[in-house]
Each structure stands twice: as structure tokens, then as C-alpha cells.
Amino acid sequence: MRILPTLRQLRYLVALAEHRHFGHAAEACLATQSTLSAGLQELENLLGATLVERTKRKVMLTPLGEEIVARARIVLKGAEDIAELAAASGQILSGALRLGVIPTIGPYLLPRVLPALRQAFPALKLYLREEQSARLVARVGAGDLDIALLALPYPAPELESRVIGTDSFVLACPPDHPLAANSSVDSAQLAEHDLLLMEEGHCLRDHALAACHLPGPSRGDGILATSLTTLVQMVANGLGITLLPAMAVSSGILAGTGLVTRPLVDAGSRSIGLMWRPSSPRKAEFAKLAEFLMAQDQIAGYQ
Incomplete structure (x- = not known):
């Protein structure tokens, strides 16, 4: 059975795409920068692909990374809807x-x-x-x-x-x-x-x-x-x-x-x-x- 990305990993990737800065993305996710970096590395290892171009001056996503971000947003929104549906049932x-x-x-x-x-x-x-x-x-x-x-x-x-x-x-x-x-x-x-x-x-x-x-x-x-x-x-x-x-x-x-x-x-x-x-x-x-x-x-x- 294929191991799938976690919601946490996808959230880290989306946050990095929005902030283009590891520190700011980590702050938005209420995580440390090292935790966020490790989570993104785990995601890349899991997928066997490079999603983020890392340089000293700026952060860029690869074309595949941008496409995965778009799909990740849909997945995360669906997960939020599930949680809201459960809450709304009360x-x-x-x-x-x-x-x-x-x-x-x-x-x-x-x-x-x-x-x-x-x-x-x-x-x-x-x-x-x-x-x-x-x-x-x-x-x-x-x-x-x-x-x-x-x-x-x-x-x-x-x-x-x-x-x-x-x-x-x-x-x-x-x-x-x-x-x-x-x-x-x-x-x-x-x-x-x-x-x-x-x-x-x-x-x-x-x-x-x-x-x-x-x-x-x-x-x-x-x-x-x-x-x-x-x-x-x-x-x-x-x-x-x-x-x-x-x-x-x-x-x-x-x-x-x-x-x-x-x-x-x-x-x-x-x-x-x-x-x-x-x-x-x-x-x-x-x-x-x-x-x-x-x-x-x-x-x-x-x-």
C-alpha cells in the first residue's frame, strides 16, 4: 500500500508557497522552522521529487511543487469541511x-x-x-x-x-x-x-x-x-x-x-x-x- 502525504506535510508546503519564507511559514503553522523544514524534506522523500528550490536569498517552488500546492489546498479544505461537518452535527x-x-x-x-x-x-x-x-x-x-x-x-x-x-x-x-x-x-x-x-x-x-x-x-x-x-x-x-x-x-x-x-x-x-x-x-x-x-x-x- 502506498504511503500518502500527511495533512501536516501538505499544510507546511502550502504555507511555504504563501509566505515564500521558511521562518514566516513556520510561524503561520505554529511550528519551529526546523520542524517545518524536516516535514517538507519528509514530503519530498516520500514523493521522490523536489518540490522546493532552496537558495540563500529566496524560496521558490518547482513546477511540480506549484501543482501539488494547488491540489493540497483542495485536500486541506476537504479535511476542514469534514471537521466542520462533525462540529455542525452538534x-x-x-x-x-x-x-x-x-x-x-x-x-x-x-x-x-x-x-x-x-x-x-x-x-x-x-x-x-x-x-x-x-x-x-x-x-x-x-x-x-x-x-x-x-x-x-x-x-x-x-x-x-x-x-x-x-x-x-x-x-x-x-x-x-x-x-x-x-x-x-x-x-x-x-x-x-x-x-x-x-x-x-x-x-x-x-x-x-x-x-x-x-x-x-x-x-x-x-x-x-x-x-x-x-x-x-x-x-x-x-x-x-x-x-x-x-x-x-x-x-x-x-x-x-x-x-x-x-x-x-x-x-x-x-x-x-x-x-x-x-x-x-x-x-x-x-x-x-x-x-x-x-x-x-x-x-x-x-x-
């Missing part, structure tokens, strides 16, 4: 859960719902990662994250999604701005003013434009922000007006700025939802999580 929403969240939702929603989540599921250990939607979707698909909390719609046909709430958009502007004199604003009026938005890559930009039926910013184009906080400060400094999710406004993002908000009479909203892999052994748990979040008053719908 208590619902317990153990480690790697949740990704986008920056325009995380700081404003999570502080409101996490206390109730911890109380309802005390055995759940939540690990959070904040990134833009594209990166989160890729990480969920690759198995680096279990689930993502983001704004919908977002193109990810390979993942399942569940809407858990809605978030409308409001106009934010200085109190002396012409639009501040109105009790509400028609989205068509926005095109006449310097509209500031998030930079490319943030789905909030596209969702805000779509909700207000705008093809893109007119006179404010080229003045882009990397975060909602920066966007608010730009408006507070008189550079223009902006569209903010009601979720952020109700969380106090405008505190101390003197800015005012006005509802948009004909604007739509963005949906807030969860995404996960259809193949995940914990998908039934994720559906339960979606149901739990939907029942929270804080996420029922910001208007």
Missing part, C-alpha cells in the same frame, strides 16, 4: 466562524447585533475580517472565510445568498447648501451639484448611483473617498454633497460635523445579505444565522 452556531464584512456595513451594524448574537449562541466564536466585496467573495469561494456580510446585489453566481434587511440612502450636505432648504430631495436634483462618492471598488458607489437612478457623478467626479468617514469629512469641508446609507447615519457618523440629511423621495435602497458556499457543510447553520439576523430590529430596514 450544537447549532457553535465553534469558530470566519465572517467577512464590508467596511460600509461592519462598523455600523455589527455593534448593534453582536450582543444579541453572543447571548443567543454563547458557544459561537466569531472571527471578523473587513474587506471590500470582491475580496470577500473570493475568500469565501476559496474557503478562507465561511460566510460574508455584504450589500446586495453583488455578482457571485458560485455562492448562495440570503437577504436579511434593507438600507436606504439619504442626502448629506451642509446646512447652508441649497438642497438643505427642502424637506426632501428628488434624485434628479443631485446631478446639478458636486456629488462626492466612494472610489472605484466599493460597491456602495454603484448601489448609491443605481438607487438614485444616476449614471455617475457629474461635477464631483474625480473627488473620491476611501471610506465613509473620509467622505463625510470632505462634505463637511464644503467640497460637495454625498449619499449615505441610513445605517451609517443612525449610527452617528455625522456627529460633530454639523451636516444635515434629507430623504430622497424617489430613491431605492441597498439590500444587506449573507453569502456562503453551497457546498459548505454548515449551510443549514448559515440559514439559521440569516433568520436570526432578520429578526433583529436593528436590521429590519433602515429608512
Whole structure:
């Protein structure tokens, strides 16, 4: 019977491929450098092939090593799924859960719902990662994250999604701005003013434009922000007006700025939802999580 590589050996190889440094790879695997080096040597002896080119200046994988790394990732993910499946067969929403969240939702929603989540599921250990939607979707698909909390719609046909709430958009502007004199604003009026938005890559930009039926910013184009906080400060400094999710406004993002908000009479909203892999052994748990979040008053719908 052929002796097969161990999961430990494959994990060492994948870590080395990711870090390209023996010391950093060993640290990521919670092992000593000598232990990692010995494990990789054992793997090469077992396979009868050289997987790593070792020089004093850098670490490179051979073509065969790169191919084995790709297959090793699949094997390791399958082993993780086995462990998660066994864990999921016990208590619902317990153990480690790697949740990704986008920056325009995380700081404003999570502080409101996490206390109730911890109380309802005390055995759940939540690990959070904040990134833009594209990166989160890729990480969920690759198995680096279990689930993502983001704004919908977002193109990810390979993942399942569940809407858990809605978030409308409001106009934010200085109190002396012409639009501040109105009790509400028609989205068509926005095109006449310097509209500031998030930079490319943030789905909030596209969702805000779509909700207000705008093809893109007119006179404010080229003045882009990397975060909602920066966007608010730009408006507070008189550079223009902006569209903010009601979720952020109700969380106090405008505190101390003197800015005012006005509802948009004909604007739509963005949906807030969860995404996960259809193949995940914990998908039934994720559906339960979606149901739990939907029942929270804080996420029922910001208007």
C-alpha cells in the first residue's frame, strides 16, 4: 500500500508557497522552522521529487511543487469541511466562524447585533475580517472565510445568498447648501451639484448611483473617498454633497460635523445579505444565522 502525504506535510508546503519564507511559514503553522523544514524534506522523500528550490536569498517552488500546492489546498479544505461537518452535527452556531464584512456595513451594524448574537449562541466564536466585496467573495469561494456580510446585489453566481434587511440612502450636505432648504430631495436634483462618492471598488458607489437612478457623478467626479468617514469629512469641508446609507447615519457618523440629511423621495435602497458556499457543510447553520439576523430590529430596514 502506498504511503500518502500527511495533512501536516501538505499544510507546511502550502504555507511555504504563501509566505515564500521558511521562518514566516513556520510561524503561520505554529511550528519551529526546523520542524517545518524536516516535514517538507519528509514530503519530498516520500514523493521522490523536489518540490522546493532552496537558495540563500529566496524560496521558490518547482513546477511540480506549484501543482501539488494547488491540489493540497483542495485536500486541506476537504479535511476542514469534514471537521466542520462533525462540529455542525452538534450544537447549532457553535465553534469558530470566519465572517467577512464590508467596511460600509461592519462598523455600523455589527455593534448593534453582536450582543444579541453572543447571548443567543454563547458557544459561537466569531472571527471578523473587513474587506471590500470582491475580496470577500473570493475568500469565501476559496474557503478562507465561511460566510460574508455584504450589500446586495453583488455578482457571485458560485455562492448562495440570503437577504436579511434593507438600507436606504439619504442626502448629506451642509446646512447652508441649497438642497438643505427642502424637506426632501428628488434624485434628479443631485446631478446639478458636486456629488462626492466612494472610489472605484466599493460597491456602495454603484448601489448609491443605481438607487438614485444616476449614471455617475457629474461635477464631483474625480473627488473620491476611501471610506465613509473620509467622505463625510470632505462634505463637511464644503467640497460637495454625498449619499449615505441610513445605517451609517443612525449610527452617528455625522456627529460633530454639523451636516444635515434629507430623504430622497424617489430613491431605492441597498439590500444587506449573507453569502456562503453551497457546498459548505454548515449551510443549514448559515440559514439559521440569516433568520436570526432578520429578526433583529436593528436590521429590519433602515429608512
